[in-house]
Amino acid sequence: MKLRILLPVLALLLGVGVAPAAAAAEPVTAADACYTWGRTLSEGASGDDVRQLQIRVAGYPGYGGVLGLDGQYGPATKAAVTRFQQAYGLGADGIAGAATFAKIYALQDNDCTPVNFTYDELNNCNSDWSGGNVSAATARANALVSMWKLQAMRHAMGDRPIAVNGGFRSVSCNNAVGGATNSRHLYGDAVDLGAGAQGFCALAKQARNHGFAEILGPGYTGHNDHVHVAHRSSRFWSAPSCGVSG
Ligand SMILES: [Zn+2]
Numbered sequence: 001m002k003l004r005i006l007l008p009v010l011a012l013l014l015g016v017g018v019a020p021a022a023a024a025a026e027p028v029t030a031a032d033a034c035y036t037w038g039r040t041l042s043e044g045a046s047g048d049d050v051r052q053l054q055i056r057v058a059g060y061p062g063y064g065g066v067l068g069l070d071g072q073y074g075p076a077t078k079a080a081v082t083r084f085q086q087a088y089g090l091g092a093d094g095i096a097g098a099a100t101f102a103k104i105y106a107l108q109d110n111d112c113t114p115v116n117f118t119y120d121e122l123n124n125c126n127s128d129w130s131g132g133n134v135s136a137a138t139a140r141a142n143a144l145v146s147m148w149k150l151q152a153m154r155h156a157m158g159d160r161p162i163a164v165n166g167g168f169r170s171v172s173c174n175n176a177v178g179g180a181t182n183s184r185h186l187y188g189d190a191v192d193l194g195a196g197a198q199g200f201c202a203l204a205k206q207a208r209n210h211g212f213a214e215i216l217g218p219g220y221t222g223h224n225d226h227v228h229v230a231h232r233s234s235r236f237w238s239a240p241s242c243g244v245s246g
């Protein structure tokens with residue numbers, strides 16, 4: 001739990017007031033060790049702060065959508081922010097202000113990962129993210145986006161744990177496990193999911209709503225024992241046993 005959340009709770013418990021006027025007049029202080037937004041963002045805004053927001057709402061593009069992480073707050077970003085707000089019972093105006101950022105701070109760890117996923121579980125093959133088809137930094141950044149998509153999916157499915165069986169692979173690791181030579185695991189954005197309490201087909205179907213252009217599951221070669229979700233430039237969904245295709 002973040003300090004920003006904890007303080008009002010403590011104040012409530014102790015029966016003391018928190019002075020909002022004083023807090024508002026102060027310069028922006030870090031909300032956590034990851035990232036702190038310094039302004040309200042709405043349609044028409046641009047910059048790295050928009051891009052940081054886009055990463056956090058990448059799991060809310062709507063069915064079959066993929067949100068561009070371009071730092072431009074256009075209609076798709078507004079729609080994604082609106083869906084995020086609706087998912088958490090916030091005022092759904094598509095404008096990212098204090099309430100939206102507070103929810104994001106509550107959802108993220110100090111290393112910027114969403115609270116229910118970690119870099120380690122998306123990298124069980126080689127620890128420094130090197131040796132894939134992109135730089136280590138890019139692979140790690142791609143994994144972060146996939147984690148935010150999974151966090152959205154997890155919330156939409158009742159906040160039950162999602163079992164992650166792996167993610168990034170170096171070329172040698174991918175070869176060792178018999179992965180396809182063009183596997184998205186080499187880029188860091190692929191995640192293999194266990195059945196969990198949800199079951200493979202529920203996961204494969206739900207993933208269509210959360211920004212995964214690649215979904216492979218039961219009925220697709222080699223995917224009867226897990227569901228694979230990833231990014232790719234054009235959509236490829238195949239889990240025939242679940243009725244997922246496209
Ligand atoms: Zn996979």
